[in-house]
Each structure stands twice: as structure tokens, then as C-alpha cells.
Amino acid sequence: xxxxxxxxxxxxxxxxxxxxxxxxxxxxxxxxxxxxxxxxxxxxxxxxxxxxxxxxxxxxxxxxxxxxxxxxxxxxxxxxxxxxxxxxxxxxxxxxxxxxxxxxxxxxxxxxxxxxxxxxxxxxxxxxxxxxxxxxxxxxxxxxxxxxxxxxxxxxxxxxxxxxxxxxxxxxxxxxxxxxxxxxxxxxxxxxxxxxxxxxxxxxxxxxxxxxxxxxxxxxxxxxxxxxxxxxxxxxxxxxxxxxxxxxxxxxxxxxxxxxxxxxxxxxxxxxxxxxxxxxxxxxxxxxxxxxxxxxxxxxxxxxxxxxxxxxxxxxxxxxxxxxxxxxxxxxxxxxxxxxxxx
Amino acid sequence: xxxxxxxxxxxxxxxxxxxxxxxxxxxxxxxxxxxxxxxxxxxxxxxxxxxxxxxxxxxxxxxxxxxxxxxxxxxxxxxxxxxxxxxxxxxxxxxxxxxxxxxxxxxxxxxxxxxxxxxxxxxxxxxxxxxxxxxxxxxxxxxxxxxxxxxxxxxxxxxxxxxxxxxxxxxxxxxxxxxxxxxxxxxxxxxxxxxxxxxxxxxxxxxxxxxxxxxxxxxxxxxxxxxxxxxxxxxxxxxxxxxxxxxxxxxxxxxxxxxxxxxxxxxxxxxxxxxxxxxxxxxxxxxxxxxxxxxxxxxxxxxxxxxxxxxxxxxxxxxxxxxxxxxxxxxxxxxxxxxxxxxxxxxxxxxxxxxxxxxxxxxxxxxxxxxxxxxxxxxxxxxxxxxxxxxxxxxxxxxxxxxxxxxxxxxxxxxxxxxxx
Numbered sequence: 001x002x003x004x005x006x007x008x009x010x011x012x013x014x015x016x017x018x019x020x021x022x023x024x025x026x027x028x029x030x031x032x033x034x035x036x037x038x039x040x041x042x043x044x045x046x047x048x049x050x051x052x053x054x055x056x057x058x059x060x061x062x063x064x065x066x067x068x069x070x071x072x073x074x075x076x077x078x079x080x081x082x083x084x085x086x087x088x089x090x091x092x093x094x095x096x097x098x099x100x101x102x103x104x105x106x107x108x109x110x111x112x113x114x115x116x117x118x119x120x121x122x123x124x125x126x127x128x129x130x131x132x133x134x135x136x137x138x139x140x141x142x143x144x145x146x147x148x149x150x151x152x153x154x155x156x157x158x159x160x161x162x163x164x165x166x167x168x169x170x171x172x173x174x175x176x177x178x179x180x181x182x183x184x185x186x187x188x189x190x191x192x193x194x195x196x197x198x199x200x201x202x203x204x205x206x207x208x209x210x211x212x213x214x215x216x217x218x219x220x221x222x223x224x225x226x227x228x229x230x231x232x233x234x235x236x237x238x239x240x241x242x243x244x245x246x247x248x249x250x251x252x253x254x255x256x257x258x259x260x261x262x263x264x265x266x267x268x269x270x271x272x273x274x275x276x277x278x279x280x281x282x283x284x285x286x287x288x289x290x291x292x293x294x295x296x297x298x299x300x301x302x303x304x305x306x307x308x309x310x311x312x313x314x315x316x317x318x319x320x321x322x323x324x325x326x327x328x329x330x331x332x333x334x335x336x337x338x339x340x341x342x343x
Numbered sequence: 344x345x346x347x348x349x350x351x352x353x354x355x356x357x358x359x360x361x362x363x364x365x366x367x368x369x370x371x372x373x374x375x376x377x378x379x380x381x382x383x384x385x386x387x388x389x390x391x392x393x394x395x396x397x398x399x400x401x402x403x404x405x406x407x408x409x410x411x412x413x414x415x416x417x418x419x420x421x422x423x424x425x426x427x428x429x430x431x432x433x434x435x436x437x438x439x440x441x442x443x444x445x446x447x448x449x450x451x452x453x454x455x456x457x458x459x460x461x462x463x464x465x466x467x468x469x470x471x472x473x474x475x476x477x478x479x480x481x482x483x484x485x486x487x488x489x490x491x492x493x494x495x496x497x498x499x500x501x502x503x504x505x506x507x508x509x510x511x512x513x514x515x516x517x518x519x520x521x522x523x524x525x526x527x528x529x530x531x532x533x534x535x536x537x538x539x540x541x542x543x544x545x546x547x548x549x550x551x552x553x554x555x556x557x558x559x560x561x562x563x564x565x566x567x568x569x570x571x572x573x574x575x576x577x578x579x580x581x582x583x584x585x586x587x588x589x590x591x592x593x594x595x596x597x598x599x600x601x602x603x604x605x606x607x608x609x610x611x612x613x614x615x616x617x618x619x620x621x622x623x624x625x626x627x628x629x630x631x632x633x634x635x636x637x638x639x640x641x642x643x644x645x646x647x648x649x650x651x652x653x654x655x656x657x658x659x660x661x662x663x664x665x666x667x668x669x670x671x672x673x674x675x676x677x678x679x680x681x682x683x684x685x686x687x688x689x690x691x692x693x694x695x696x697x698x699x700x701x702x703x704x705x706x707x708x709x710x711x712x713x714x715x716x717x718x719x720x721x722x723x724x725x726x727x728x729x730x731x732x733x734x735x736x737x738x739x740x741x742x743x744x745x746x747x748x749x750x751x752x753x754x755x756x757x758x759x760x761x762x763x764x
Contacts (some may be wrong), residue, residue, distance in 0.1 A: 065420045066441065088455035091484050091500060092447055099467040099477055104457040105440060144457045148467050148476030155476075172457060 068338035086141040103144040103171035113331030126313045139165035144172040158189035166193045183256040191255045195248035202305045209243040211290045228273030233290025250294045388444045392419040397511045403504040404464045404481025409555030410572025427460035428521040450487045523575035534742045536624035542611045545587040618736045619695035626665035631760040633661040639755045646720025655679045687711030704729040
């Protein structure tokens with residue numbers, strides 16, 4: 001077997017008889033070297049930003065009604081971020097456990113413009129243009145409806161899979177005029193899911209899990225009110241489900257919620273929680289102190305692990321939220337420009 | 344050893360034969376599976392977009408749901424226009440979204456951006472069907488089972504429902520299609536209590552037609568449910584139904600619009616109830632008041648008026664109503680002094696026949712009836728109604744609200760009944 005491989009190498013690489021005889025003498029060593037070389041060649045192909053990973057995508061058809069939008073997505077997502085912005089739904093690309101519907105086309109256009117403006121460009125401004133190229137998702141999948149869990153009376157707003165794909169649900173309810181809903185349904189979700197991607201690459205400090213240890217409840221978190229969750233040191237009830245959700249909820253809420261919201265949340269946290277029945281639930285924790293400590297830890301971790309300034313990102317997002325109308329006008333204008341290529 | 348040698352030879356021969364079988368295996372197809380799939384997808388795409396006036400889709404969200412007709416035009420630029428007018432899209436509307444043919448373990452037709460007319464059947468937030476989170480649970484991705492220039496057979500990808508897609512006539516207006524559907528739908532208005540399915544002379548009762556799911560009482564413990572779809576020509580059951588040795592599925596509206604026929608000879612047909620059956624069935628929810636009468640009966644009613652006047656009462660209404668176990672002639676009277684009304688009830692058994700209806704007086708058991716029956720004119724009235732009547736609808740066969748009843752033994756005695764709530 002070894003000799004067959006060596007014969008092949010001799011022919012393929014036109015080795016001299018001397019080289020060939022050396023190899024035959026030390027055949028096992030050479031085999032190891034060639035194997036290592038082959039593997040190192042594979043490593044060289046990893047994570048190139050010049051070639052798309054979506055090599056099987058069909059070419060865009062200028063006759064298609066969707067051509068201007070698809071071209072804009074190509075220029076604004078596929079080329080710069082190697083990202084497939086999937087607005088045309090396929091069941092096989094979604095969670096088959098739910099009853100779902102596709103996003104409305106007009107909402108997909110708005111969502112694509114808003115995600116670029118409020119999310120990608122915010123990270124670009126603060127962390128530099130290469131940050132999301134390296135760490136950002138490779139697929140964003142839009143779903144029109146929420147993913148309901150009727151038995152639990154909850155709905156999923158977004159998911160992140162393997163640090164690659166972010167799915168945004170409920171896109172048919174998109175209303176760019178309502179910042180609170182935009183954040184609640186989509187952008188808080190995106191920051192939430194992206195924080196998962198980041199901590200899956202570099203784990204967060206283990207000490208984080210000690211702040212609210214013993215108060216996480218993966219089964220009944222949805223029964224907790226905002227007040228109960230805050231008094232236990234969580235930014236939201238969902239954050240009280242498990243430590244990793246707590247960690248990303250702190251980051252996501254810190255980025256998108258304004259100071260009025262945070263003042264109110266910290267006031268809630270400093271008092272005893274009130275449950276759904278209006279009863280006061282006592283606990284020994286100082287929720288405000290815990291939340292502030294958690295924010296500090298997240299801030300430090302983002303800076304040290306990712307060289308990302310959480311406060312700068314928050315300020316940038318806040319500023320961008322005030323520019324939504326002009327971003328949409330500009331985005332539509334750019335999409336329309338691709339109609340010229342159809343003529 | 345010799346024996347073993349034969350065995351070796353035999354085994355060697357077998358190996359040669361088997362391996363030679365492998366070598367002679369012929370490729371059944373000239374192209375690879377992937378190429379054939381791509382070709383099928385391209386062909387389906389071309390066929391679908393070739394129908395300028397679109398296609399009719401007979402859509403069932405699930406196997407237990409009623410069907411809905413949709414008209415779909417597949418634009419070659421990737422846009423599908425879908426027209427609907429039904430329970431979930433009450434006003435005629437055309438909505439648009441994208442369509443595509445994809446490879447998903449076979450050619451699959453998908454509507455991959457939201458199109459209100461279709462996705463309302465899948466939307467977990469629609470408020471229809473099983474409520475929030477589930478909705479009507481229908482499909483919007485369809486596996487293509489068969490395709491031709493005139494018809495596609497599809498299967499819902501998640502629910503597995505059978506869905507037909509056939510070419511819509513070139514010259515027909517979309518809106519007029521739904522007007523024709525409405526004509527058939529008239530047979531399923533909520534006022535019609537039931538329909539008859541007659542197959543080879545044997546009749547079964549179909550209830551629940553207004554929900555487009557028939558309930559059929561059978562010999563078994565549970566009624567059979569048959570979802571169906573209403574088209575411009577008639578109806579089609581989701582699945583064939585076998586009764587009296589005949590399997591039926593598709594029915595066409597008769598020329599007079601009053602029945603549905605499975606075939607030209609009407610061996611199997613769906614019909615409205617007779618007026619007498621309609622009268623009896625609707626007594627559970629409605630009253631039938633005696634309106635105009637023949638001169639003969641008028642004389643009897645005038646005697647009733649005279650009898651009531653003698654005790655300072657006046658007649659407000661005479662009507663038939665249902666009292667769960669029998670039909671009552673309810674006589675509503677009012678005191679001329681105090682204005683207080685009271686009712687006396689006289690019971691009849693009623694029996695619809697092929698030609699009319701038989702009324703048989705059974706007596707009274709309430710105080711009001713006991714008082715009234717002693718007054719002048721009442722015994723004549725009760726006796727005049729204790730007869731067999733020929734019954735006809737005056738205004739509508741689909742929703743009769745005015746009926747004439749003519750005494751079969753004395754045609755000079757007749758009266759008109761009008762439906763009251």
C-alpha cells in the first residue's frame with residue numbers, strides 16, 4: 001500500500017530517483033509528512049471572506065420581481081458578511097415542531113434594512129468592520145409568525161443555532177414606528193442570540209452563575225412577573241430560566257433599553273417582588289446590587305474577551321434608533337437602484 | 344477431499360455467476376437522479392406559469408377540515424396571485440406573494456413569502472380553527488405527485504392532504520367563478536336543517552352541511568364525518584364515501600339548483616328536505632304562525648274570536664311550535680282589560696309523508712289550554728287541524744319561510760304558515 005502511494009507521489013510531483021529512493025527508505029516518516037501536509041492544506045481553506053460559503057445558490061434572475069431586493073441583499077449581506085439573509089421560507093429550514101408561516105415580502109424588505117442599520121452597522125461602528133465578518137451569524141432566517149408553545153402559553157421570539165444561524169420570528173408584526181416592539185421582538189432578540197454566539201466561542205466567567213444561584217427555574221420562569229424576576233437580580237423573567245439566558249438577557253437589555261426602562265427596572269429590583277396574584281414575595285437578595293454587578297461583569301467580559309465596549313455600543317444603538325425613518329428611505333432607494341440592472 | 348473439491352468448484356462458480364450479474368446490471372435511466380429531479384422541477388415551473396388565467400386549487404388544510412377553493416396565477420417572475428372568497432376571507436380578494444419550485448426530496452411547490460389568501464390556513468395567529476398557536480394547521484408546501492398541462496395532483500407536505508390543481512378556463516372571469524361557487528353554497532345555508540343523500544334508492548340524512556363537513560348517522564356508534572369542498576360546479580367529498588354498494592365522491596349541481604347529482608341518471612343524489620320535513624325540522628328553533636286561511640277555516644277562527652271576546656280576551660297569534668316530544672298549536676291571547684297575555688297549548692303528533700303531513704290531535708295538559716278548549720270555536724278549530732295536509736313552499740325551496748297546507752280530504756280548508764323566530 002505504501003509503495004503504491006509513493007509511486008503515485010513520484011509521478012504526480014515528478015520526484016527525482018534520488019528523492020524517490022530517500023522516500024522509500026523512510027517511507028513511514030514520509031507518509032506522515034504528506035498526511036500532515038494534506039491536513040494543513042485543508043486548514044488553509046478555512047474561513048475565507050473572499051469566497052462565499054453559499055456556493056450552491058442559484059444565480060439571480062434579472063427577470064424576477066425580487067431581483068432588486070436580492071441584489072441589495074447580495075451587496076449588503078452576502079458579500080460583506082458571507083451571510084445568507086433568508087426571507088423566503090422553507091419548512092425544512094425551520095423548526096417543524098411549530099406551526100409557522102413565511103414573512104410578508106414588504107416586511108422582509110424593511111427588516112433587512114433595519115437589521116443592517118440597527119445591528120450590523122452598530123457593531124461596525126463600535127467594534128470595527130471585521131468584527132461581524134469574523135463572528136457574526138452566517139444565516140438570518142425570517143419567519144412571519146411567532147413560534148407558539150400553546151401548552152406553555154409562551155412564544156419563541158428568536159433562536160441561534162450553532163453560532164451560525166439566527167432565526168427571527170413574528171416578522172409579520174413588524175412596525176418600524178414602534179421602537180419598543182422592534183426591540184422586544186427583534187433587536188433585543190438579535191443581541192440576545194448574538195451574545196449566545198459570543199459566549200459559545202469564549203465562555204463567560206463562572207462567577208456570573210453565583211449571583212443568582214439557586215433561583216434559576218427552567219420550568220416555571222414564565223410564571224414569574226417582571227417584578228419577581230428583578231427582585232431576584234434578573235433583567236427579565238426569561239433571564240431567570242438558566243444562567244446562560246441570564247447572561248445574554250443582561251447584555252441584550254442593556255444595549256436596547258433606554259435609561260427610563262433601566263431606572264424603573266432597578267427600582268423594581270430594589271424592592272420585594274410582586275407575583276401574578278398581587279402578593280409580595282420576599283427574598284433575601286438585593287436585586288439591584290446583583291443586576292448592577294452582572295452588568296459590570298458583562299461589560300468587563302466583552303471588553304477583555306472581545307475588545308467590545310458595551311456602553312459605546314449602547315450609545316450607538318440609541319442614536320441609530322432615532323434614524324430609522326431616514327435609514328428606511330435610504331434603503332428603499334438603494335434597492336430601487338437595482339431595477340436599472342433589469343432594464 | 345474430493346467431495347470438498349466439488350464444493351469449492353461449485354462455490355467458485357456461484358461467485359462468478361453472482362459477480363457477473365453485477366457486471367451486466369443495466370442503468371434504467373439515462374440521467375442521474377439529480378438531473379431528472381432538476382428537469383422535473385423546471386418542467387413543473389414551466390407548466391404552472393404557462394396558464395395565463397391561472398389554476399383552481401381545491402385545498403384541504405387537514406384531512407378533517409372542509410375544503411376551500413382558491414384561484415392561483417403563477418407569474419414566471421416568481422409572484423403568485425391568489426383569489427379567495429370563503430369563511431376566512433369573507434370579501435373577494437386577490438393577494439400576492441412569491442412562489443417557487445424547490446427540491447425537497449422531490450419536486451415541491453412552495454409559497455415562500457406570506458400570501459394572505461393561502462397562509463391564513465397555516466397562520467398560528469389567525470384566530471381560526473384550534474386557536475392561538477395552531478390555527479387551521481394547513482400546509483403551504485406541496486409535494487408534486489403528478490403533473491400535466493391540465494392538472495396537478497399535490498400532497499400537503501406536513502398534513503398529507505390530497506390537493507387538486509387544475510387549469511382555470513381561459514375566458515372565465517375570476518370573480519364570476521366565486522359567484523358560481525355561491526350558487527352551490529346556497530344548498531348549505533344555515534337555515535337548511537339537513538339534506539338527503541340517496542344512493543340506489545336508499546336514503547341517508549346529511550347534517551352539518553353549513554360547516555362543509557357532513558355528519559352521517561350509520562349503524563356504528565359514531566356518525567361518519569365527511570369534509571367536502573364546494574366548487575363552481577358542485578361539491579367533492581375529501582374522500583370517497585361508500586353506501587349501498589356504491590362509492591360516491593363528486594356531485595354536480597342540477598339545472599334547477601336544488602339538488603346535486605353524482606351522475607346523469609341521478610343514481611346518487613343529494614337533495615333538500617321536502618317542505619313537510621323542513622317544517623318539522625325547523626320547529627325546534629322556529630315557530631310557524633297561521634297567517635291567511637281559506638274562507639272555510641276563517642269562519643272557524645272567527646268563532647274562536649267570538650268565544651274569546653265573550654271572556655274579554657282577544658287572539659294575538661296562533662302558531663305551531665316544538666315542545667320536545669310533540670308539536671303544540673300555541674294560542675296566544677291577551678286580556679282586553681289588563682293587557683296581560685297568556686298561552687294555551689294543544690298537542691298534535693305530526694308525521695311527514697311522501698305527499699304531505701299528518702296532524703293527529705292528542706289533547707291539552709296545561710291550564711291555559713284547558714280553559715280555552717271550553718270556549719266557542721275551539722273544538723271546531725282543533726278538529727279542523729286534526730287532518731292530513733298537502734304541503735307546499737310558496738317562496739323558496741332552499742329556505743322556505745312561507746308554507747301552504749291544504750286538507751287532502753277537503754281542499755276548501757287550507758291555511759298559510761309563516762315562519763317566526
